[in-house]
Amino acid sequence: MTLSISLTVNGERRDVPLEDPRATLLDVLRDRVGLTGTKKGCDRGQCGACTVLVDGRRINACLALAVSHDGAEVTTIEGLAQGDDLHPVQAAFVECDGFQCGYCTPGQIMSAVGLIAEGGADDAERIREGMSGNICRCAAYPGITAAVQDAQRRMADEKRKSA
Structure with a gap:
């Protein structure tokens, strides 16, 4: 069937x-x-x-x-990307070295997009807790946390400018 x-x-x-x-x-x-x-x-x-x-x-x-x-x-x-324009989270991962081997990166990015939408990306501790379900075997966690913080700031700035 x-x-x-x-x-x-x-x-x-x-x-x-x-x-x-x-x-x-x-x-x-x-x-x-x-x-x-x-x-x-x-x-x-x-x-x-x-x-x-x-x-x-x-x-x-x-x-x-x-x-x-x-x-x-x-x-x-x-x-996520719009043609050649990366989503702010994708761009932040590149700029903040939020990956090494890259295998976990798609899941990390999607989780970060969700976390930001949930309002849980206010500070580094909340980001680490909110992203704790995503494992990086290369231990790129400092770059991941920095990327989420950077993306959250970018997205908040864009939202303020368009309001």
């Missing part, structure tokens, strides 16, 4: 047939939709490499059954 789900992924509606109702959102994004920026790290919800935004909230895609998110709006790392 084949199920079909509809997702809006990075602003584009995707109808995805599923042969297995146990497919995770991570597997659907990578294998069925072809967006491989979201990484499969531990596949147990412990590392955060698979973090995406679903309806504006950050989740571990490896723990989410795709069928549970039928009709949802999903944002992946591929959906």
Whole structure:
């Protein structure tokens, strides 16, 4: 029996047939939709490499059954930049050396975008706590924290200027 789900992924509606109702959102994004920026790290919800935004909230895609998110709006790392213009969080990660090997970076960036939207990026301690579900095996944490702080300031400044 084949199920079909509809997702809006990075602003584009995707109808995805599923042969297995146990497919995770991570597997659907990578294998069925072809967006491989979201990484499969531990596949147990412990590392955060698979973090995406679903309806504006950050989740571990490896723990989410795709069928549970039928009709949802999903944002992946591929959906952040606007053409050649990086999202402020992406730009801050580059400028603040918020990565080394880069494997965890998509999940780190997506988690940071969610954390900033939640209002939890006020100071370094809150950032470290809010990002604690994202593991960096290279230990680039000082750069990650600095990048989130920088991006939060940039985004707040842009919001003030446009108001």
